[in-house]
Amino acid sequence: MKNYICYSINNTLNQFNMADTEKLVEQLVTQHGKTRNSLLPVLQGVVREEHFLSDTAMIAIAKALNLSSADVYGTASFYTFLETEPRGENIIRVCKTITCKMKGKQQVIEAIENHLKIKEGETTRNKKFTLLAANCLGWCHKGPVMLVNDDVYPHVAPDQIVDILDKYC
Amino acid sequence: MKSKKLQRVDFIFDCAGCEPIEVVKKALKMSREEVVSSIIESGLKGRGGAGFPTGMKWKFAKDEVADTKYVICNADEGEPGTFKDREILDVVPNKVLSGMAICAYAIGSKEGIIYLRGEYNFLLPKLNGQIDEFNNNLSKIGLDFAVSIRSGSGAYICGEETALFESMEGRRGEPRNKPPFPTKSGYNGKPTVINNVETLVYTAMIINMGVEEFKAVGTMDSRGSKVFSVSGDTPKAGIHELELGLNVADFVEEFGDGDTKAVQVGGASGHCVPRKLFKETIIGFEGIPTGGSMMIFNSTRSMFNVLNDYLEFFAEESCGQCTPCRIGTQQLIKGVEQVKRGEMQSEYLDQLIKLTETMKIASKCGLGQSVANSFSSIVTNFREEMIY
Amino acid sequence: MSKIKLTIDGRKVQIEQGKTILDAAKKINVKIPTLCYHEDLCVAGNCRVCVVEVAGSRALQASCAIPAQEGMEIRTNTPKVRNARKDIIAMLVSEHNTQCTTCYRSTNCELQTLSAEYNIDNNRYLSILKPNIEVDRSSWSIEKDDSKCVRCQRCVRTCSELQHVNALTVSHKGKDMKISTFHDLPLKDVVCTNCGQCVNRCPTGALTERRYFDEVWEAIGDPTKHVVMNTAPSVRVALGEMLGYPVGTRVTGKMVTAMRRLGVDSVLDTDFSADLTILEEGTELLVRLKKALVDKDDTVKLPLLTSCSPGWVKFCEHLYPDHLGHLSTCKSPQQMFGALTKTYYADKKGIDPKDIVSVAIMPCAAKKFEANRGEMKDSGFQDIDAGLTTRELGHMIRQTGLNFLELEESTYDSIMGESTGAGVIFGATGGVMEAALRTAYEIVTGREVPFADLNITAVRGMEGIREASILIEDAVPEWSFLEGVEMKVAVAHGLINAREIMDQIAAGESPYHFIEVMACPGGCIGGGGQPIPTNEEIRKARVAAIYEEDMNMTLRKSHENPEIQTIYKDFLKEPLSHVSHNLLHTTYRKRQHY
Known part of the structure; x- marks a missing residue:
């Protein structure tokens, strides 16, 4: 029989402590309401503050909304922006869809990779940035485009990357 | 089938003579039946891509007896190559809101919700302010209806109407079995009209300018105009409102770079039209219906x-x-x-x-x-x- | 109710409003293949195998999900339909681990059957099976092999709709969509109760019970080992389904013979320890009532909850950890049996308990976990060495090459092979309650329960929660404090109903004295280790067989079981005695709720 390593919930990679996370969830549930309909706003609220959904957060949300934790996880994992793995403080999403590809998104990604010394999908050591590729961001006439958190950078050029990212440091 | 010449139109972004709240007032002077029949008569079909007759949707919802009904604006624009809804919400949000209010009046709804894709969260601060102001104006003119906004979180499929309801109900955005259709059982199991951003603006415009003026544009099957999102190998990338019923050849003549080999009409879920079919392919419900995504590819593209x-x-x-x-x-x-x-x-x-x-x-x-x-x-x- | 008229394949059919096309087709014996559809569950409509043509509609429609409408013209057997179904099945096969020859569910797999019916060529489409899928064998009870999953979501619906546990969920989307636990934790680390209802409804081999029959074969073949098998009440009314008998056939005698032919040293009956449970648990109830009513001890937990169903027990430990005091401290009959096998039985038979291998044949997946709970070693050894399901026993009998239909009947060995009808009805929802009332009422009043033929029909049936009350009159002096008390009892089966019971208790609003809860719909006859398939009709047939078996027994009250009387005389002394406490009672622990 395969031996399973005993699992401990993944709070180690999270700079937020359990009590803070639980308090945040409590606030969000108070704000949005204690029904299933508020699940997405609550999940979004946690991601806004903590950049991803730790197990602690999902368990707390499940408890507060009277859902199972698996259900919360299953729902969250459906949505690309509701990350369930640790992410950096700032999430960079470069559009990878065809028109942005045609306009040079690869050079943009490479510029970011060179600057941050990470590959697509990775997070910088100092947890400042995570670099992700995204499906169509809705700026096809102004590609390539990237989002840093909620901020949009249309027509982004590789030589602007350093200046743009510096703003988030 | 004969196609229409390429004709630019400016219904959506032109704001002259159209103060959105005034349009709502105009609707309130009509009976609910008149509003619905105007939209039916206009021949307006949904602008999100599927093309269901908007007036019929409103009629079905109006005919339902229920304590609660919803008006939902589908702003989960995710089809690759489409960006017009973002532009509309950015430039003329009040027109969208007035479309929602008119629909609410017509079907008897008190609650409207905009489901905005997460990628457009940057619009939120501005939109929230505009929604507050609009809600205030509505209560001033005595319409018991208020709009709120919900964000998506990065899932293309939530643009499908029933998947969108699931998402708003806190679930995975998986489409439901139909029937029941949304006008009978939609968000929270209540009768719901869900319209695309652009569709809602057209409904307001139809009330404002009258059915005849709208019907004069477009063809039998494709009444009115449509906002196109033009991208790819084109010197004129951007948003363009055109009369429906034109053919792809004329479109390429206007927007191509002289070397166009194919146009993808309708985004990733649409159809690819090769050069040899440009002339015979009409953009509209008699040809290829589209949510407005037009991606142009020249001969260098694989x-x-x-x-x-x-x-x-x-x-x-x-x-x-x-x-x-x-x-x-x-x-x-x-x-x-x-x-x-x-x-x-x-x-x-x-x-x-x-x-x-x-x-x-x-x-x-x-x-x-x-x-x-x-x-x-x-x-x-x-x-x-x-x-x- | 108004009727809808429609035609299916040119034949007219009438059906009630709200029924689906599939229902209508069934009514005129038109078979439409299904996969994600299951009678016990809500409609998903996601596998698309059941598509049909509806006149006027371009797209095909999923017949399980579309309501029949007036005037519909349905075609179930056109080239368009057949091609689509064939493509859909072929697609499912392309996503599937097609190593059928090594699959436990081979020959009882719905995908395999469909694939054979539609003659799917394995090369029709390229395999898109994800490489390196690891089988989750972390749980003692359930194995999860995603390489065999068809994403029908029956398991998820079972876990949520029937059991309200939601240990399973659908996660991710698109090509990555799969069935997961919370954050893909191994099954042993999540809220899973091991009830195995998902296993019963999985159409393929993606969810199966962990098998232990190889270890049992080894023990049987080892001359130094004395193998004792005991069979739970509900096994005898379901095993036949796997071996050529119609649903609802009682095969007790043949089963005993077959087990003896396997080479088992002693074939015993868990019904014996079911009877024992009644004595212990019944006494526990009366003691708690006395403490509450006479001693006015407000720390006494009432209602008392039965504890025979290990899925139910684990459910409480995960989800109602603050109310564990309500659970009876009695071990389940399986564990009582195990503890006694390696003490009382070993002693009487003069066998060194270290040489005994105790095997329990159970309708249950959770019993495997229960057998391996750390605290189940009160005999000084692991009390139960292996818990097998009815299905595993069926497999063992098949492996032996026995012609089950032709076997002669025989009776259980002794000691611990004697039982009563009260022990038998443990297998059906309401049975423990009925057995307990038959005994407790008699202890308190000195008279038999006032029901014809001892059949307490109020606690029988398939309703999710049933309640009954019985007035105590003319109590014997020892129990006179119960005089005039109206004993209120309830019975719940399926964990969704258990939740209702527990929420009531948590809110301090439970009106009952004693509640029987079984994790599985229908009780043990619908257990997670029973033959597949399952549905309400099958469960009802098994229940009927259980009550038939009870009626055919000479002894029908637990306290009349002579072997029970002997064990108290020779070994246990009295219910709740010191020895009983050591061997037959247990404790519970809080577990995490995710």
């Missing part, structure tokens, strides 16, 4: 890469619940890749074309039924590029 990109998009963005869409997309990707590498005979493409027929008729939702469109049109028209 259609294999284009197709692969679309398929990968769907393999990631399908909700995954139903067999034809979840597995079909993966089969198509693997199949074209292996044919390209010479690991499968080119005849395998014909077998995959047959598979697309199953995907088109057996998938659970409208989006699932359309994911194979790009495959069949690109493989049929650019077969050599798939093989060599």
